[in-house]
Amino acid sequence: MEEEFEESYEDEEFRKIFWEANQNFLKANQILFQRKVSERTLCGALMLALNDVIRKKGYEGYFVDVEYNRNIGSKFESLKKTCKGLQGEEITINCDLLVHSRGENLEADNLIALEMKKSNLSKDAKDRDRARLKALTSTQDKRLLDETTKKFPENVCGYKLGIYYEVNLKKHTIRIEYYYTGQLTDVDKIDF
Numbered sequence: 001m002e003e004e005f006e007e008s009y010e011d012e013e014f015r016k017i018f019w020e021a022n023q024n025f026l027k028a029n030q031i032l033f034q035r036k037v038s039e040r041t042l043c044g045a046l047m048l049a050l051n052d053v054i055r056k057k058g059y060e061g062y063f064v065d066v067e068y069n070r071n072i073g074s075k076f077e078s079l080k081k082t083c084k085g086l087q088g089e090e091i092t093i094n095c096d097l098l099v100h101s102r103g104e105n106l107e108a109d110n111l112i113a114l115e116m117k118k119s120n121l122s123k124d125a126k127d128r129d130r131a132r133l134k135a136l137t138s139t140q141d142k143r144l145l146d147e148t149t150k151k152f153p154e155n156v157c158g159y160k161l162g163i164y165y166e167v168n169l170k171k172h173t174i175r176i177e178y179y180y181t182g183q184l185t186d187v188d189k190i191d192f
Contacts (some may be wrong), residue, residue, distance in 0.1 A: 033172070044066060050112075063100065096114055112159065113133060115163070119175075130179075137162040164176070175189050
């Protein structure tokens with residue numbers, strides 16, 4: 001039996017933060033779409049817009065990072081940052097954008113994970129990103145810190161909101177999928 005999804009106030013707040021940042025990003029960066037720049041360039045511009053909104057909303061101590069991997073070379077050392085998929089498989093994490101505390105807020109480290117793709121990429125590549133977002137927003141392992149070792153767990157999880165962001169340059173549309181608790185919960189399609 002499937003559980004029905006109910007958004008909490010906090011979940012809705014993160015979606016509103018993203019929506020405001022996305023509107024600012026689209027308004028200020030039309031030239032990037034016209035010039036058909038790389039996904040990385042689009043992510044960088046969206047990162048700046050998202051950072052402005054989280055600062056404005058009072059999320060001090062949180063950062064928006066592009067392809068961040070806190071575990072490499074830090075006090076939370078591990079060879080690679082991974083999460084467990086919904087079937088228990090290990091999924092390597094290299095998310096396009098993360099909103100998080102960089103491991104400093106042990107109670108609520110991970111807020112938003114975003115994967116961006118251009119529509120002309122393979123279905124397989126898109127589905128890997130979707131699987132990653134389902135795993136990252138899953139609540140199957142809520143531990144943020146191992147109480148025995150005082151280290152973060154090997155696998156990352158617990159993001160409040162996952163966003164799959166697909167840009168179709170030919171049709172001038174963006175498909176936005178929202179993931180909560182390991183499930184796709186809503187889809188928006190917008191023109192730019």
